[in-house]
Amino acid sequence: MKNIVIIFSVLCAQFWNAQNVYLTKVEKTNDNSDKFLYKKADGNTDAIYLGQIDVQGFSKDDAAVFSLVYKKAKEIGANTFTIKPFENVDGSPQDFNAANYKIALYYTPKEKVTVKEGSMYIFASSEKNQKISINQKDYTLSPRSFLKLKITPGEVYTISTKKLLGSTLKVQPKTDDDNLYFQISSTKIKADTSGVGGLNLKSGDVIGLEKSFAEFLSAIYHEIKEIS
Numbered sequence: 063m064k065n066i067v068i069i070f071s072v073l074c075a076q077f078w079n080a081q082n083v084y085l086t087k088v089e090k091t092n093d094n095s096d097k098f099l100y101k102k103a104d105g106n107t108d109a110i111y112l113g114q115i116d117v118q119g120f121s122k123d124d125a126a127v128f129s130l131v132y133k134k135a136k137e138i139g140a141n142t143f144t145i146k147p148f149e150n151v152d153g154s155p156q157d158f159n160a161a162n163y164k165i166a167l168y169y170t171p172k173e174k175v176t177v178k179e180g181s182m183y184i185f186a187s188s189e190k191n192q193k194i195s196i197n198q199k200d201y202t203l204s205p206r207s208f209l210k211l212k213i214t215p216g217e218v219y220t221i222s223t224k225k226l227l228g229s230t231l232k233v234q235p236k237t238d239d240d241n242l243y244f245q246i247s248s249t250k251i252k253a254d255t256s257g258v259g260g261l262n263l264k265s266g267d268v269i270g271l272e273k274s275f276a277e278f279l280s281a282i283y284h285e286i287k288e289i290s
Contacts, residue, residue: 081121081161083130085137087114092139092169099135099274101281102142102168103176109168112138114146120161122188128278131165140167142175145281160206160282180238182219184209185245185271185279192246195222203246206283213238221246221268231268243276245269 146164147155186203213235222230
Protein backbone atom coordinates (compact mmCIF):
# COMPACT_ATOMS: atom_id res chain seq x y z
CA MET A 63 0.00 0.00 0.00
CA LYS A 64 2.84 2.37 0.86
CA ASN A 65 4.43 1.75 -2.54
CA ILE A 66 1.16 2.52 -4.31
CA VAL A 67 0.92 5.85 -2.47
CA ILE A 68 4.50 6.73 -3.47
CA ILE A 69 3.91 5.85 -7.12
CA PHE A 70 0.68 7.87 -7.15
CA SER A 71 2.49 10.87 -5.65
CA VAL A 72 5.22 10.69 -8.30
CA LEU A 73 2.67 10.48 -11.11
CA CYS A 74 0.77 13.47 -9.71
CA ALA A 75 3.99 15.49 -9.54
CA GLN A 76 4.82 14.60 -13.14
CA PHE A 77 1.33 15.56 -14.27
CA TRP A 78 1.51 18.86 -12.39
CA ASN A 79 4.76 19.76 -14.13
CA ALA A 80 3.72 18.51 -17.55
CA GLN A 81 3.80 21.02 -20.38
CA ASN A 82 2.73 20.26 -23.93
CA VAL A 83 4.04 22.14 -26.96
CA TYR A 84 2.02 21.95 -30.18
CA LEU A 85 2.55 23.41 -33.64
CA THR A 86 -1.08 24.41 -34.23
CA LYS A 87 -0.86 26.66 -37.32
CA VAL A 88 1.34 26.59 -40.41
CA GLU A 89 0.79 29.44 -42.87
CA LYS A 90 4.12 29.09 -44.68
CA THR A 91 7.41 27.26 -44.41
CA ASN A 92 10.87 28.67 -45.00
CA ASP A 93 14.07 26.88 -45.94
CA ASN A 94 16.97 28.26 -43.95
CA SER A 95 19.87 27.01 -41.84
CA ASP A 96 19.62 29.64 -39.09
CA LYS A 97 20.39 28.11 -35.70
CA PHE A 98 19.03 31.00 -33.63
CA LEU A 99 15.51 31.76 -32.40
CA TYR A 100 15.24 35.36 -31.18
CA LYS A 101 12.38 37.64 -30.23
CA LYS A 102 11.01 39.62 -33.16
CA ALA A 103 11.60 43.34 -32.77
CA ASP A 104 8.41 45.36 -32.33
CA GLY A 105 7.37 47.02 -35.56
CA ASN A 106 9.64 44.87 -37.75
CA THR A 107 7.74 44.76 -41.05
CA ASP A 108 10.35 42.54 -42.71
CA ALA A 109 9.33 39.49 -40.67
CA ILE A 110 7.25 36.87 -42.53
CA TYR A 111 4.58 35.12 -40.47
CA LEU A 112 4.96 31.33 -40.65
CA GLY A 113 2.78 29.78 -37.96
CA GLN A 114 1.89 29.36 -34.31
CA ILE A 115 2.88 27.23 -31.33
CA ASP A 116 0.54 26.58 -28.38
CA VAL A 117 2.09 25.86 -24.96
CA GLN A 118 -0.28 24.22 -22.49
CA GLY A 119 0.40 23.25 -18.89
CA PHE A 120 2.96 24.59 -16.42
CA SER A 121 6.55 23.36 -16.08
CA LYS A 122 9.44 24.55 -13.94
CA ASP A 123 11.93 23.20 -16.50
CA ASP A 124 12.10 26.17 -18.86
CA ALA A 125 15.15 24.79 -20.68
CA ALA A 126 13.24 21.63 -21.65
CA VAL A 127 10.24 23.68 -22.78
CA PHE A 128 12.46 25.90 -24.89
CA SER A 129 14.07 22.87 -26.53
CA LEU A 130 10.59 21.71 -27.60
CA VAL A 131 9.62 25.18 -28.81
CA TYR A 132 12.87 25.47 -30.76
CA LYS A 133 12.38 22.12 -32.50
CA LYS A 134 8.81 23.01 -33.51
CA ALA A 135 9.94 26.42 -34.79
CA LYS A 136 12.70 24.88 -36.91
CA GLU A 137 10.23 22.44 -38.49
CA ILE A 138 8.84 25.37 -40.48
CA GLY A 139 12.05 27.43 -40.73
CA ALA A 140 11.30 30.11 -38.12
CA ASN A 141 14.12 32.18 -36.62
CA THR A 142 12.11 34.78 -34.67
CA PHE A 143 9.03 34.75 -32.46
CA THR A 144 6.65 36.79 -30.35
CA ILE A 145 4.32 35.88 -27.50
CA LYS A 146 0.68 36.28 -28.56
CA PRO A 147 -1.38 37.53 -25.61
CA PHE A 148 -4.91 36.35 -25.04
CA GLU A 149 -7.45 39.17 -25.07
CA ASN A 150 -10.09 40.25 -22.59
CA VAL A 151 -13.67 40.91 -23.71
CA ASP A 152 -12.82 44.58 -24.29
CA GLY A 153 -9.89 43.64 -26.53
CA SER A 154 -7.16 44.51 -24.02
CA PRO A 155 -4.35 41.96 -23.57
CA GLN A 156 -4.55 39.58 -20.63
CA ASP A 157 -1.65 39.14 -18.23
CA PHE A 158 0.80 36.47 -19.34
CA ASN A 159 -0.06 32.99 -18.06
CA ALA A 160 2.93 30.62 -17.93
CA ALA A 161 0.56 27.64 -18.05
CA ASN A 162 -1.20 28.63 -21.28
CA TYR A 163 0.23 30.83 -24.03
CA LYS A 164 0.71 31.11 -27.76
CA ILE A 165 3.89 31.85 -29.73
CA ALA A 166 3.77 33.41 -33.20
CA LEU A 167 6.62 32.21 -35.44
CA TYR A 168 8.35 34.28 -38.13
CA TYR A 169 11.22 34.25 -40.56
CA THR A 170 13.23 37.48 -40.42
CA PRO A 171 16.17 38.12 -42.78
CA LYS A 172 19.40 38.00 -40.78
CA GLU A 173 20.30 41.58 -41.57
CA LYS A 174 16.98 42.70 -40.09
CA VAL A 175 17.36 40.81 -36.81
CA THR A 176 18.21 43.26 -34.02
CA VAL A 177 19.10 41.97 -30.55
CA LYS A 178 22.07 44.21 -29.75
CA GLU A 179 21.26 46.52 -26.87
CA GLY A 180 24.48 46.59 -24.85
CA SER A 181 22.63 45.23 -21.80
CA MET A 182 23.21 42.59 -19.15
CA TYR A 183 20.28 40.36 -18.30
CA ILE A 184 20.13 38.57 -14.94
CA PHE A 185 17.40 35.93 -14.69
CA ALA A 186 16.05 34.42 -11.49
CA SER A 187 15.15 30.75 -11.24
CA SER A 188 11.56 29.59 -11.64
CA GLU A 189 11.10 28.65 -7.99
CA LYS A 190 12.28 31.00 -5.21
CA ASN A 191 13.38 34.52 -4.33
CA GLN A 192 17.10 35.03 -4.75
CA LYS A 193 19.41 37.71 -3.41
CA ILE A 194 22.28 38.84 -5.60
CA SER A 195 24.87 41.59 -5.65
CA ILE A 196 26.13 43.36 -8.76
CA ASN A 197 29.14 45.58 -8.13
CA GLN A 198 28.23 45.64 -4.43
CA LYS A 199 24.67 46.76 -5.06
CA ASP A 200 22.08 44.35 -3.65
CA TYR A 201 19.01 43.10 -5.47
CA THR A 202 16.27 40.57 -4.78
CA LEU A 203 14.87 38.67 -7.75
CA SER A 204 11.44 37.10 -7.45
CA PRO A 205 10.75 33.77 -9.21
CA ARG A 206 10.44 33.95 -13.00
CA SER A 207 11.71 37.52 -13.19
CA PHE A 208 14.75 39.24 -14.65
CA LEU A 209 16.79 42.39 -14.29
CA LYS A 210 18.22 44.32 -17.25
CA LEU A 211 21.17 46.68 -16.80
CA LYS A 212 23.04 48.78 -19.34
CA ILE A 213 26.70 47.79 -19.65
CA THR A 214 29.73 50.00 -20.17
CA PRO A 215 32.57 48.56 -22.30
CA GLY A 216 35.71 47.97 -20.25
CA GLU A 217 33.96 48.05 -16.88
CA VAL A 218 34.26 44.98 -14.66
CA TYR A 219 30.97 43.58 -13.38
CA THR A 220 31.06 41.37 -10.31
CA ILE A 221 27.99 39.17 -9.84
CA SER A 222 27.63 37.46 -6.47
CA THR A 223 24.91 35.20 -5.09
CA LYS A 224 25.48 36.49 -1.54
CA LYS A 225 25.67 33.08 0.09
CA LEU A 226 28.20 31.68 2.55
CA LEU A 227 29.30 29.17 -0.07
CA GLY A 228 27.86 31.04 -3.02
CA SER A 229 29.37 32.01 -6.34
CA THR A 230 31.06 35.11 -7.66
CA LEU A 231 31.55 35.80 -11.35
CA LYS A 232 33.47 38.68 -12.91
CA VAL A 233 32.83 39.78 -16.50
CA GLN A 234 34.30 42.62 -18.53
CA PRO A 235 32.49 43.38 -21.80
CA LYS A 236 34.84 44.68 -24.48
CA THR A 237 32.10 46.37 -26.52
CA ASP A 238 28.42 47.24 -26.17
CA ASP A 239 27.52 45.56 -29.46
CA ASP A 240 25.84 42.62 -27.81
CA ASN A 241 24.07 41.50 -24.65
CA LEU A 242 25.22 39.39 -21.72
CA TYR A 243 22.87 36.79 -20.25
CA PHE A 244 23.12 35.07 -16.86
CA GLN A 245 20.82 33.05 -14.64
CA ILE A 246 21.08 32.71 -10.88
CA SER A 247 20.10 29.17 -9.93
CA SER A 248 20.25 26.98 -6.86
CA THR A 249 19.82 23.85 -8.97
CA LYS A 250 21.54 22.28 -11.94
CA ILE A 251 20.15 23.40 -15.28
CA LYS A 252 20.20 21.03 -18.23
CA ALA A 253 19.32 22.01 -21.77
CA ASP A 254 19.61 20.81 -25.32
CA THR A 255 23.08 22.01 -26.32
CA SER A 256 22.73 21.30 -30.03
CA GLY A 257 23.24 24.92 -30.98
CA VAL A 258 20.54 26.43 -28.76
CA GLY A 259 19.54 26.40 -25.16
CA GLY A 260 23.11 25.59 -24.21
CA LEU A 261 25.04 26.85 -21.22
CA ASN A 262 28.37 28.39 -22.15
CA LEU A 263 29.70 29.87 -18.92
CA LYS A 264 29.30 28.72 -15.34
CA SER A 265 30.53 29.65 -11.90
CA GLY A 266 28.69 27.58 -9.32
CA ASP A 267 25.11 28.86 -9.42
CA VAL A 268 25.83 31.81 -11.75
CA ILE A 269 25.24 30.46 -15.24
CA GLY A 270 25.85 32.10 -18.60
CA LEU A 271 23.00 31.47 -21.01
CA GLU A 272 23.01 30.98 -24.75
CA LYS A 273 21.29 33.90 -26.46
CA SER A 274 18.29 32.08 -27.95
CA PHE A 275 17.35 30.51 -24.61
CA ALA A 276 17.80 33.86 -22.86
CA GLU A 277 15.58 35.59 -25.45
CA PHE A 278 12.90 33.01 -24.70
CA LEU A 279 13.19 33.58 -20.95
CA SER A 280 12.94 37.35 -21.42
CA ALA A 281 9.62 36.75 -23.19
CA ILE A 282 8.02 34.49 -20.57
CA TYR A 283 9.56 36.04 -17.41
CA HIS A 284 8.62 39.51 -16.15
CA GLU A 285 11.12 42.35 -16.05
CA ILE A 286 11.71 44.03 -12.71
CA LYS A 287 12.12 47.76 -13.31
CA GLU A 288 12.89 49.01 -9.81
CA ILE A 289 14.21 46.63 -7.15
CA SER A 290 16.42 46.89 -4.11
